[in-house]
Amino acid sequence: DIVMTQTPLSSPVTLGQPASISCRSSQSLVHSDGNTYLSWLQQRPGQPPRLLIYKISNRFSGVPDRFSGSGAGTDFTLKISRVEAEDVGVYYCTQATQFPWTFGQGTKVEIK
Amino acid sequence: QVQLVESGGGVVQPGGSLRLSCAASGFTFSIYGMHWVRQAPGKGLEWVAFIRYDGSNKYYADSVKGRFTISRDNSKNTLYLQMNSLRAEDTAVYYCAKDVGSGRLYWGQGTLVTVSS
Numbered sequence: 736d737i738v739m740t741q742t743p744l745s746s747p748v749t750l751g752q753p754a755s756i757s758c759r760s761s762q763s764l765v766h767s768d769g770n771t772y773l774s775w776l777q778q779r780p781g782q783p784p785r786l787l788i789y790k791i792s793n794r795f796s797g798v799p800d801r802f803s804g805s806g807a808g809t810d811f812t813l814k815i816s817r818v819e820a821e822d823v824g825v826y827y828c829t830q831a832t833q834f835p836w837t838f839g840q841g842t843k844v845e846i847k
Numbered sequence: 848q849v850q851l852v853e854s855g856g857g858v859v860q861p862g863g864s865l866r867l868s869c870a871a872s873g874f875t876f877s878i879y880g881m882h883w884v885r886q887a888p889g890k891g892l893e894w895v896a897f898i899r900y901d902g903s904n905k906y907y908a909d910s911v912k913g914r915f916t917i918s919r920d921n922s923k924n925t926l927y928l929q930m931n932s933l934r935a936e937d938t939a940v941y942y943c944a945k946d947v948g949s950g951r952l953y954w955g956q957g958t959l960v961t962v963s964s
Binding site (some may be wrong): 774786791827839 | 892894906
């Protein structure tokens with residue numbers, strides 16, 4: 736199975752400041768079709784997860800442009816350009832390149 | 848408006864069984880693959896199972912293989928998860944999710960399963 740490792744696990748951020756979360760996979764996420772199926776999810780307190788970014792850097796419908804994704808192969812990053820109060824929650828990276836799909840441990844973003 | 852409504856959760860004793868349902872509406876259910884993903888209290892996400900749009904292929908996490916069965920009834924727009932031989936470590940919120948391709952999932956609200964004596 737592909738192991739997804741996120742850092743940091745906790746990220747206290749000042750409102751209006753940037754935040755960055757890293758995700759590393761134990762093997763390349765490049766699929767045989769040439770795509771890299773790495774996604775980022777946001778889970779606000781008491782809510783189900785919500786898709787933010789798919790295929791490394793594509794923002795899902797309705798996701799603010801302060802969220803961006805980057806990376807390749809085994810190393811990926813989610814950036815929030817200016818953290819807002821509504822961004823508080825836990826962020827997960829996940830791979831859909833092969834079964835079983837796997838998730839990172841989650842990174843808790845909170846306001847300082 | 849896409850809606851996924853899970854039901855069937857509750858308290859069950861270790862070794863018992865439970866069947867979860869996920870009622871889908873607002874889209875053509877029969878052309879999408881579907882997943883179950885779970886989240887133990889205060890923990891992260893764990894993928895459980897996937898079924899292709901026509902039920903022809905199914906995949907399971909090793910932790911549930913041989914105990915859980917994913918199925919669907921496209922005539923009823925409903926996804927199921929039959930859970931047998933339940934263990935304390937199966938306690939979690941179970942989410943059904945619509946697979947829209949490219950690793951994109953649309954999630955339901957979840958149903959809580961508690962395995963306890």
